Amino acid sequence: MTRAACAKVVDRLPTHLDGHRSRVVEPTTPLTHAWGSPPIVLRCGVPRPQGYSPTSVQTADVDGVLWFQQVRGAVVRWTAVRRTANIELMVPTSYEGQGGLLVELGQAIKASIR
Numbered sequence: 001m002t003r004a005a006c007a008k009v010v011d012r013l014p015t016h017l018d019g020h021r022s023r024v025v026e027p028t029t030p031l032t033h034a035w036g037s038p039p040i041v042l043r044c045g046v047p048r049p050q051g052y053s054p055t056s057v058q059t060a061d062v063d064g065v066l067w068f069q070q071v072r073g074a075v076v077r078w079t080a081v082r083r084t085a086n087i088e089l090m091v092p093t094s095y096e097g098q099g100g101l102l103v104e105l106g107q108a109i110k111a112s113i114r
Contacts (some may be wrong), residue, residue, distance in 0.1 A: 005084045005113050006031050006044035012108035013042070018101055038092045040101065044113075046088040049079045062099065063106040078102060082113045 007030040015022050020036030033042045052068045053059065059068050070077040076098060080087040087109060091098050 002045040002085045009108055009112035012112055017104055041090045043088045045085045062102040065106045065109050067102050080109055084113045
């Protein structure tokens with residue numbers, strides 16, 4: 001069920017994210033997608049993040065998708081917590097305005113994964 005849901009979301013992902021072109025991910029899998037350099041990496045089917053709470057100050061509702069933020073070193077991990085499958089977006093801190101990335105991905109997520 002998770003793999004099928006993830007395949008649906010990957011089919012709806014934009015070819016460009018905040019102006020960054022899609023890039024090849026090795027090995028090829030419907031669970032991972034990436035854009036830009038350094039890469040912005042999306043993984044589908046990840047576990048619920050430790051410490052997640054829908055009312056946490058680290059949780060934001062962006063256009064109907066709840067995202068949980070964790071900053072670790074030079075990477076911000078955003079996890080969209082969904083019933084069918086969770087989605088993780090790993091964004092290097094060098095990228096500014098990361099909220100825009102979440103907006104761009106929200107439609108694909110809402111249309112594909114409950």
